[in-house]
Amino acid sequence: MQTKDFNLMKYFIGALSLILFIALTIVGYVEVKASKDEIRPYISANNKKCIDCHVKKGIGEGQVNDWKHSRHAEKGIGCIECHKAEEKDIDAYKHEGFLIATIVSPKDCSKCHEDASKEFQESHHAQAAKFIGSMDNVLGSIVEGPAAATSGCRQCHGSEVKVLANGKLDPDTWPNTGMGRINPDGSKGSCSACHARHSFSIACLPCKAQFFYSSGTTA
Amino acid sequence: METTIERIKEKSLKDRAIDFIQKEVPDHMYSFSYCMGATPLILFLVAAATGILMTFYYIPFSERAYESVRAITSEVYLGWFIRGLHKISINLMIFTLFLHLVRVFVTRAYKTQGELKWLIGTMLFFTILAMGFTGYSLVYDQVSYWGMTVVMNMAEEMPLFGPPLAYLLRGGAEVSELTLLRLYDLHTKLLPLLLILLIGSHIIAITVLGFEKVEGSEGKHLFYPEHAMKVGLIAVGLLILIVNLVMIFPPTIGQMANPLEVASNVAPPWYFSAVYKWITIAPRQPALFGILLFCVVFVSYPYIDRFLTERGFDMGRVNIVIGSAAVLIFAILTLWNVVI
Amino acid sequence: MGVINDNISRRKFLSSAFMAVGLGFGLGTLGLRFLQFLSPTVKAKRFEEILVGTVNELSKSDAMPMEIAGSKILFLKTDAGLVAFSRKCTDLGCLVGWDKAKQQFICPCHQGVYDRNGKNIAGPPPRPLDRFPVITKGENIYVKIKA
Numbered sequence: 217m218q219t220k221d222f223n224l225m226k227y228f229i230g231a232l233s234l235i236l237f238i239a240l241t242i243v244g245y246v247e248v249k250a251s252k253d254e255i256r257p258y259i260s261a262n263n264k265k266c267i268d269c270h271v272k273k274g275i276g277e278g279q280v281n282d283w284k285h286s287r288h289a290e291k292g293i294g295c296i297e298c299h300k301a302e303e304k305d306i307d308a309y310k311h312e313g314f315l316i317a318t319i320v321s322p323k324d325c326s327k328c329h330e331d332a333s334k335e336f337q338e339s340h341h342a343q344a345a346k347f348i349g350s351m352d353n354v355l356g357s358i359v360e361g362p363a364a365a366t367s368g369c370r371q372c373h374g375s376e377v378k379v380l381a382n383g384k385l386d387p388d389t390w391p392n393t394g395m396g397r398i399n400p401d402g403s404k405g406s407c408s409a410c411h412a413r414h415s416f417s418i419a420c421l422p423c424k425a426q427f428f429y430s431s432g433t434t435a
Numbered sequence: 436m437e438t439t440i441e442r443i444k445e446k447s448l449k450d451r452a453i454d455f456i457q458k459e460v461p462d463h464m465y466s467f468s469y470c471m472g473a474t475p476l477i478l479f480l481v482a483a484a485t486g487i488l489m490t491f492y493y494i495p496f497s498e499r500a501y502e503s504v505r506a507i508t509s510e511v512y513l514g515w516f517i518r519g520l521h522k523i524s525i526n527l528m529i530f531t532l533f534l535h536l537v538r539v540f541v542t543r544a545y546k547t548q549g550e551l552k553w554l555i556g557t558m559l560f561f562t563i564l565a566m567g568f569t570g571y572s573l574v575y576d577q578v579s580y581w582g583m584t585v586v587m588n589m590a591e592e593m594p595l596f597g598p599p600l601a602y603l604l605r606g607g608a609e610v611s612e613l614t615l616l617r618l619y620d621l622h623t624k625l626l627p628l629l630l631i632l633l634i635g636s637h638i639i640a641i642t643v644l645g646f647e648k649v650e651g652s653e654g655k656h657l658f659y660p661e662h663a664m665k666v667g668l669i670a671v672g673l674l675i676l677i678v679n680l681v682m683i684f685p686p687t688i689g690q691m692a693n694p695l696e697v698a699s700n701v702a703p704p705w706y707f708s709a710v711y712k713w714i715t716i717a718p719r720q721p722a723l724f725g726i727l728l729f730c731v732v733f734v735s736y737p738y739i740d741r742f743l744t745e746r747g748f749d750m751g752r753v754n755i756v757i758g759s760a761a762v763l764i765f766a767i768l769t770l771w772n773v774v775i
Numbered sequence: 776m777g778v779i780n781d782n783i784s785r786r787k788f789l790s791s792a793f794m795a796v797g798l799g800f801g802l803g804t805l806g807l808r809f810l811q812f813l814s815p816t817v818k819a820k821r822f823e824e825i826l827v828g829t830v831n832e833l834s835k836s837d838a839m840p841m842e843i844a845g846s847k848i849l850f851l852k853t854d855a856g857l858v859a860f861s862r863k864c865t866d867l868g869c870l871v872g873w874d875k876a877k878q879q880f881i882c883p884c885h886q887g888v889y890d891r892n893g894k895n896i897a898g899p900p901p902r903p904l905d906r907f908p909v910i911t912k913g914e915n916i917y918v919k920i921k922a
Contacts, residue, residue: 223790225664230790230797232671237800239678240808246682247513256922258825258844291917292825292843328915488812513812671801 257289262314266295269312282414298324307379307400318385319377321399325407333407342405344396345374362388370394374406459655460662461646469649470669471535472641476634477670478528481677483627485521486570493573495619497612500575501691508688519681527677529567529706533765536560541758543740543750544647550737552644555637557734562630564706569622571704575615580692581701583618584610589714592723610694702772709768824910824917833857833916838873844922848907849873849880853892859918860893861905871904880904 259267270276283289301308301317308317322342326333336342347353357365366375366388374394378386395409408416446454463469492511494503507514536556539545545553568586572579587610591601606613656662690698703711714722732739740750783791825843827850833839839850840862847862847870860880862871869884879896880889887898894903908919 222660222664223786225668226790226794229664229668229671230793230795232668232675233794233797233799233801235801236671236675236678237797237804239675239682240801240804243513243516243678243682243808244811247516256823258823258922260843290823292827297826328912330913484809488809491813511812513808516808517812671798674801674805 257284258292259289259294260292260296262296263294265312266314279414286415287417288414293328305401307377307383307385309383317400319390319399320408320413321401321403322405322407323399323401323403326403329407336405336407337403341395344372345370345376345394345398345404346396347373372409374398374404374409458642458658460658461649462654462656463649464646464656464662465665467669468538470665471531471538473666473669474531474673475528475535477666477673478524478531478677479630479634481524481674482521482528485517485524486623488517489521490623493619495573495616497575497615498691500573500615501688504574504576505688508686515685516681519684519686520677522686523677523680523684525567525570526705527673527680529563532560532563533706537758537762540736541754542647542649543754545737545740546647547741549644549647552637552640553737554734555633555640559630559633559637561730562626562633566622566626566630567704567706569618569626572615572618573622574688575692576689577692577698578689578701578703580610580694581697582703583614587614589723592719593727705769705773708772709765712768712772820921822919823922824919825922827916827918829914830911830916831914838875840873843918844920846907846920848918851891855892857909857916858893859907859909861907863905864900865895865902865904866899 267280270280283294288294296314296316298320299316299318301315303315305317307319308315322333322336353365353369356369360368370389370392372394374397375389375392376398377389377392377400379400380386393406393409395405397406397409398404399406411417489507492503492507492514494500504518507518509515539553539556568582572583587601587605590604591597593600602608604614604617605611606617702708710726713725717725740754743753744750823844827833827841827843833850834852837852841848841850849860849862849871851858851860851873863869864871864882864884864887866882866885866887869882871880871882871887871889873879874881878891880891880893882888882898882900885899887900888896889900889904890896892903893906895901910917910919
C-alpha cells in the first residue's frame, strides 16, 4: 500500500470551497440589492374591504397598486378616507355598504391639505375652465364642435362635471382631470391634474407640455 | 457468549471505526462513471437540508400553500435561493440517478451475490420518484393540481390494490385539502424516513457485499482518505455548480390551481415526461399494464439475467443493447413531450 | 494503517490547513445563508402618524378599541381629552379590556386593574398603561405608532 500524498487534492478542495464561498457571497449581494427600500402601507379594515374586492374583480388594480406605493398608504389614508361622501353631496351613492363619491375634489383634499387647497382655489389655475364657455373658445366649441372641445380643450382646462338625474356622472363631462374642473360640490379644479392619482407625490408635467406630448387635437 | 463479548472487547470502538472507513475500494472506482452513486447522495443531502428549511415557511393547505410558496419565492429573505437550490438539486439528482442506473445495468453489477444491492436500488428509485411527485404537488399550482388528479386516477386503475391505494392517497373519493395534507406528510415525514433507511441499507449492502469485479481493474485503494477525498471534491464541485445554476435559473411559480379549469400547458416534470407520453399514445389499459410489466421486469432483472445466462445468452451484450434502447426511447418520449 | 499520524510534515500541514480554511469559508457561508433564510433581518421599525378618523367619528362613544399597524389600542375620553391607550398589559402583555360599568381597565390574565387614566391601581402591573401620542390636525386625528 503506497502512502499517497493528498496535498494536491486538499488544495483543490480548499480552492473549490473558496470559489463556493465567492458564489455564495454573490448570492447574498443579489438578495440584499433586491430587498432595499420598501413602503409599508397600513390598510385599515374598511379599506381592506375595498381593496380585496377591487383586486379580486380586477377593477382598478393599477390604482390600488399606485396607492400602495404612496405616502398616503403609509399613514393609513386609503380609499374610504378620500372617497367617502355625505348624504347631502349630490354625487354621493351607495356602494357595497359605503356611501361614496367618485370625484375627490379640492374640497375633499382640503380636509387635510387646507393651505394648499386654499391657495389653489385662489389661483389662476383654478379658473382654467372659465374661458371655455366664453368667446375665447370660438375656435374650439363653435368652429370644431363640442366633441373637439370635450376631448381636447377640456381635458387640460377642465370641464363642468354634471350629475345626471340617476346620480351618475354625465359621460360628456367625466372622466376629466382638467386643472380648472368645476366639481359637483362647487369647488374648482382638480388636485390630481398635477399630483397624479393615486400616488399623488410627484407633480407631473404642466398641462401645456402634456398637450404637446399627447396625441391631442391641434386646435 | 463469553467469547463473543471478548471478541467485541478486543477492538475498541475507535479502532473499529477506523477499520470501517479504511476498507478497501477497487481501483475502477477512480473513474467518475463509477462514482455516480455518491453524486445523487450529495444532492439528496442538499435537497433534504433545503427542504427542511422550507418547512419553516410552507403551509400545507390549498390556497395558503400556493401563497406560502409564492412568498418563499419572492418575499422571504433568500427564499428564492433555498427553493432554487431545492429544485435544481432534485432535478440534477434524478438525472445522475438515471446515469447511475444505466451504469449499473450495463456493467451488470447486480451479478450473483449482488442482487440485494439491485433490489434496494430499485426501491430507492421508486421512492425517489414518489418524492418527486409528492414534492411537485405541494406547490399547488395548475400543474400540481392536475398532476395530482391524473396520478390518482392512474393509481385507481391499477388492478387489485389500485382503488384502495387511490382512496388512501387522496383521503377520499376526490382530490381535496386532505389530499394535499397527505402528500405533504408523505413528502416530509414518511418517504424521507423510508429513503434514509433505504440509503443506509444500500450503502451497508455495498460495504458488506463488496463491489462487482470489473475487468481490467486490479488494485485496491483505501476508502479513507483516498476515495473520501475524491467524493469530497465532487461534493464541493457540485455545490458550486448548483449555486451558480440557481442564480442563472431562479425558481418560478405557475398559476394557482384552479379546480374548474385545466390550463393548456399542464405537463409533468421532465422525469415523468416519458411515462406521460407513453400513456398518451398507447390505449389506456395496455399502457398501464405496460408500466406494471416494466416495473416487474425492472425489479426482478438480476434473476432474469441469471436465468438467461444459464441458457447461454451473452448478457453483457444484451444489457448494452437493452440499456441503449431504453435510454433512446426515454429520450425520444421525453423530447417528444417537450417539443409538442 | 496510518490515519492518526503525529509525524505530519510541513507540506501536509499546509495543505490540510488550506483545505480546512477553504471548507470553513465555503460550508460556513452556506450554513450562514441557511440561517439567514430562517431569520430574515427585522425591518427597522419607524414612527409613523397614522390617520384614525375624524374628531366626530371618535366622539361617538367613550371607549373605542381598534387595531392599528399591529398594535391594539383603546381610545378613551379622559379628563385630559382623547387618549390612545395601548391595550398591552404592562405586567406580561395580555390584552386588557375596558369595563364600562366600573370605568376601569381589567386584565383577565392575572387580574390587573387600571383606572380610567391608565394608572395601575391593583394587581401585578408595575406601571400605568402605555400611551400612544395623539396628534390632531384640524378635523383629523392621527396616532403616532411604530410600524
